[in-house]
Amino acid sequence: MKVLVTDPIADAGLARLREAGYEVETAYDVEGDALLDAVADAHGLIVRSGTEVTEEVLAAAENLVIVGRAGIGVDNIDIEAATDHGVIVANAPEGNVRAAAEHSVAMAFATARSIPQAHNLLKQGQWAKSEFLGTEVNNKTLGVVGFGRVGQEVAKRLGNLGMDIVTFDPYISEERAKQFGADLVDDLEDCLARADFVTIHTPLTSETENMIGEEELAQLEGGYVVNCARGGIVDEPALAEAVEDGILKGAALDVFGEEPLPEDSPLLDVEDVIVTPHLGASTEAAQENVATSTADQVVAAFNGEPVANALNAPSLDEATFDRVAPYLDLADTAGRIAVQLFDGHMSSVEVTYAGDIAQEDVEYVTASALKGVFAPSELQVNAVNAPQIAEERGIDVTESKTSTARDYQSLITVTVSDGAESVSVRGTQFGDDEARIVSIDDHRIEAVPHGHMLVVRNKDEPGTIGFVGTVLGEHDINIAGMFNSREVVGGEALSVYNLDEPPTAEVTERLNADDRIISTTYVALGDE
Template identity: 45%
Template sequence: MPKVLISDKMDPKAAQIFRERGVEVDEITGKTPDELKAIIGEYDGLAIRSSTKVTKEILEAATNLKVVGRAGIGVDNVDIPAASAKGVVVMNTPFGNSITTAEHAIALMFALARDLPEADRSTQAGKWEKNRFMGIEVTAKTLGLIGAGNIGSIVADRALGLKMKVVAFDPFLTEERAVELGVQKVTLDELLARADFITLHTPLTDQTRNILSAENLAKTKKGVRIINCARGGLIDEAALKEGLDSGHIGGAALDVFVTEPAKESPLFNTPNFISTPHLGASTTEAQVNVAIQVAEQMADYLVSGGVTNALNMPSLTAEEAPKLKPYMGLAEKLGSLVGQLAHGAIDRVSVHMEGAAAELNPKPLTSAVLKGFLGTQTDTVNMVNAPVLARERGMEVREIRTEREGDYHTLLRVSVRTADGERSVVGTLFGDSAPRLVELFGIKVEADLTGAMLYVVNEDAPGFIGRLGTTLGEAGVNIGTFHLGRRQAGGEAVLLLSVDEPVTAELLAKVKALPGVKTAMGLRF
């Protein structure tokens, strides 16, 4: 039974779902890093919120860990490169708190427009300063979205309902999607110059860090009001304070800060500044939603192999997993075969899916090929870190899909490029479940790839098979299956034999000594 640790406070429904799905779960919160390191080795899964820091050191101690699930969007507290190298899937729940965060951004926009917090404090102090608080309408104002993904698109929808104009800067936003959302796609400089309100909805990356820098804040429209409910670090906080103090920036509302918890900040007590303690996802509905989602996603992965909302592995639904499983087995074996047989430096791997295989999710198949291929070089490779290891080795990975059917209903071709040229192996599924090799380096051959095997390339000549059989018999090696292919009569032939025991160096020497043998290798699947 898989075992999961919930290390941050989470709605009780998460633990309930784990147990209903057949996953053992412990709820142990508030542990220090050293305390977490001491126990993490017991668990297959780790469910977290924002408090637990999944560092490289924690991951090194997590000897059985397979998945980390973040109940929420941001994964700044997870070392994703280290998790990928370790072969640990990292998931988040990008949709569970989207509405809640979007609504918080809209609420802060209204608070800025009408100076609600300060008006509340003044009124409760008995001042009744009606003429002091002259707000603005949001109707007909221009809202600038930096980031138009899940949350940004909801904010756009709400803003359009308020009769605002919406412009958006997002490198991944297509013109078609912009039209669908009802927003105008613009450059960042255009947005800064036009927006009356700016709201940020983008992750914190090297590209987005300080996207509202001192230089960019200076480009904004005088009196602009800025809202950030995304991640701390998107705004240069010192430059923001200068803009507020000078009056160039009309107001700012931050739910997130560079350092959290933000017990101190130069922005505190600055005029026209509103702050909340990272409340974007803090509604009852959102807390329940993300807890349910992370439990369902992690349970799917641990029980059935389904991968949803993973940040370092192709998604694979629980429904897809059973259908893809035999294909992934075939892909891994083909990758392993070409990895064992191809010689020299390999700078490109191509995965060609034909017929029924072309209709499948290609990413898991490619990862399986890379796992099989790289597994011939290292014993620490898996579906998660295989693409990472391939990139580290400078390998180009190609995916090609052809829907037409050839001689087979479904086909998977794996090719590698070496200094000697392109080498490829081809396989199919018999009965939609049994992996079968059907072509090896251009030679037609049908073979099961299983257990220990002997691979021989020889001159096609009478008597060779008998001599090989005699050699194996004298060595006490029993043949399980025998597969033969050749380019043409009297030309080059290929033999693949499954044997009951691993092929020894001594046996290989005897086979290589036979007349007509060009190559002999032991294989393992």
């Protein structure tokens, strides 16, 4: 079998593939038609960020089993197309964690003590001892935005150097944060306002793009910003201006919205902004780790074994997969609804199976439920890596089964909790493609989970449903379906509205202003 490597990786990875008996071809400069020709007879493809693995590339590789990304980011790989072609996509998320964390720590010290600036002046013959007055990290507060593997490693290192840690991450549990001595806060502004230094460790998504702009930087007055995660999270012109105007003491960036960094970038004109050319993973150990990890996953895929960091591959035998497949989307949907209805820092997820489904191997179904729970975070998540994400964030996952399901052949319940409050969503499957949500908490309903859903909790009073319909109608939002439930007459009712488009902020504000409305929650299911 042949492995094509189109971006340079450490020799240790190539050696591991050859030792396993595979033909290894390196072609580091191929693109366009040359790439299509090169991949045509490949069984494995290993890339870094330089190769675009498109639908066209995947279509040209009829024998391809796996695409291995020697690193963490897979923006250059069309995962959906790979899935359509039956190709596993796997990355190496752990190999460069320590390197990235250490670079963040180094950049924090560099900006706090003006090390590059002092170095440059001394090289020019200037003994500028009196020009630089640094900041010690001891007894300062570190704000960690994003508390995944890298964020945790940074917190561990700088916490051991005497820093107090505060973190903002909606998808981390308080218990997990406490394990690293970190105080978990509810919003970004609180994190920034309390911090002297801020390090960023989130992926670049529509949610995090330009997440830290002029207003957010003002919350960090007198502090420092370090970003070795992804470019585009920090508004670069706003950051340059904040440092230039003295709002911030300094900043250090290893990643940028456009790379290589353009010569006209405002960051280059500000002395107290330190920049490095995306060196976070550039250590010998990190490069060897990601190379060997990627090679190991290629070998596993060729041998028909589980692929540890697969991003799109089920881990069930074919017969079992066929039996549980109809429940995968249902579990995902129940998880999506539950987490969007839940208001808090979740610390646990429970998935309960009742009836026929309880007789099956449901590990992959539970993973699908977790995928749904984490989907609104816009993390790079699927049914394969969702359990790992839960573990990293200290979220307890429990699974329970019962052989009977009252009124239904099978039931799946997903419960999201913070230990004190919880939301439970129960669903069932009619045939292969007739999913229904049959209860939310104690409210029995029969809602079709589809598209844009508005969940309204309200007092059980005459005219309330009509009021909701009127407000939606006045804003030209069509109701595709409506499902209502109440616990007791005159108590609290719950209604689920399927809408043709999302409700606007004006709609929800008007609804919530009415005394009969207890709460409104827009639930996006991502299928439109």
